[in-house]
Amino acid sequence: MTDPRYPIGKFSFEDSPNQAQRDEWLNDIATLPQKLREAVAGLSEEQLDTPYREGGWTLRQVVHHVADSHMNSYIRFRLALTEDAPTIKPYNEAAWAELVDAYTLDIETSLVLLGTLHKRWVTLLRSLSSSDLARTFTHPESGREASLERNLALYSWHGRHHTAHITSLRERNGW
Numbered sequence: 001m002t003d004p005r006y007p008i009g010k011f012s013f014e015d016s017p018n019q020a021q022r023d024e025w026l027n028d029i030a031t032l033p034q035k036l037r038e039a040v041a042g043l044s045e046e047q048l049d050t051p052y053r054e055g056g057w058t059l060r061q062v063v064h065h066v067a068d069s070h071m072n073s074y075i076r077f078r079l080a081l082t083e084d085a086p087t088i089k090p091y092n093e094a095a096w097a098e099l100v101d102a103y104t105l106d107i108e109t110s111l112v113l114l115g116t117l118h119k120r121w122v123t124l125l126r127s128l129s130s131s132d133l134a135r136t137f138t139h140p141e142s143g144r145e146a147s148l149e150r151n152l153a154l155y156s157w158h159g160r161h162h163t164a165h166i167t168s169l170r171e172r173n174g175w
Contacts, residue, residue: 004053007164011157013150022133022149025156030122032159033115036066039166040107047175048107052165057097059166064102065093066162067110067117073155074121080137080148081128087138125152 040048040063048060057065072091079086096102133149169175 002168004056004165004168006161007168008157008160011154011161013153017149017153022152025152026122026125028156028159029118029125029152032066032070032163033111033118036063036114036159036163036166037111039163039170040111043170043175047173049103050169050173052169056165058103059169060105060107061097061102062162062165063107064105064110065097066159067113068096068102069093069158070114070117070121070155073151073158074117074124076137076151077121077124077148080135081124081132085136085138085145087140090139090141 040059043059048063049058051058052062068091076088079088128148133152134147136145136147138145
């Protein structure tokens, strides 16, 4: 059985990806809002409040987490494009998932937010050159510089990863 924490496997990044791979990552980000919407279509409130695994977030929290995370990533891209290797502000995603909006709010709010956010993000991403994608930011917790190219790959994976949390639970439970 697949580890329910990583239904599509853990993130990995190989340096020097080709243009076809970058295009695939961009497409994943462009199509995420619709794929996430399809993944949760028809779920009841009770189903949305079901954890995707024992000890994991509910499907509702997963949807709101994706919006939170992708908003942060979009800002990080913009910072890296307009500043010289900025140090970004991390956030405690587990604590954010425990805030009242993340476990009570209707998911439509975050689905609409993701659609709008990704429209802007994809417009920006499509304009980036190889030298833009080589720009970096520093994460203060690890002290490591991360390129925008790596983060393009990461957020391609991130959206697919969390969508698979939902679709895997639906499959396991026959929803």
